[in-house]
Amino acid sequence: xxxxxxPLPEGDWIRGISIRQPYAACILAGAKTVENRPTAWRxxxxxxxxxxxIDQPALRIPRVARTVGGRALVTGAVVGIARIADCHQxxxxxxxxxxxxxxxxxxxxxxxxTALPLPVPAxxxxxxxxxxxxxxxxxxQQVPGFRP
Numbered sequence: 001x002x003x004x005x006x007p008l009p010e011g012d013w014i015r016g017i018s019i020r021q022p023y024a025a026c027i028l029a030g031a032k033t034v035e036n037r038p039t040a041w042r043x044x045x046x047x048x049x050x051x052x053x054i055d056q057p058a059l060r061i062p063r064v065a066r067t068v069g070g071r072a073l074v075t076g077a078v079v080g081i082a083r084i085a086d087c088h089q090x091x092x093x094x095x096x097x098x099x100x101x102x103x104x105x106x107x108x109x110x111x112x113x114t115a116l117p118l119p120v121p122a123x124x125x126x127x128x129x130x131x132x133x134x135x136x137x138x139x140x141q142q143v144p145g146f147r148p
């Protein structure tokens with residue numbers, strides 16, 4: 001092997017997901033493994049993007065406050081990579097799959113979460129969005145050993 005990184009896959013293999021802070025910080029910390037959405041998402045890789053706004057009331061939720069601690073709440077940037085391992089709704093009347101799961105929402109179960117060393121400024125959307133090739137290059141330059 002000559003030390004040259006293998007090329008990333010071509011095509012539609014990764015999407016972006018925009019998440020408000022402090023919830024993105026909780027995901028990167030490994031505490032929040034479920035992201036709530038109004039509709040189902042496909043399994044696969046996602047860039048973890050932080051929205052431009054911070055949910056200030058959420059900072060008063062004990063579970064969130066303990067998890068965030070002194071972490072910086074970066075906004076408007078890709079801060080990590082994760083894999084959606086499952087997408088489901090909890091059956092009515094059954095216990096939630098996670099303390100982070102909202103009743104009635106679709107639960108994106110996140111695995112293989114990797115924080116980027118440096119945030120990459122970017123614009124996102126609430127729906128799954130397709131990252132540009134330039135954004136992917138800037139993100140994966142920071143994690144050269146990543147392979148889906």
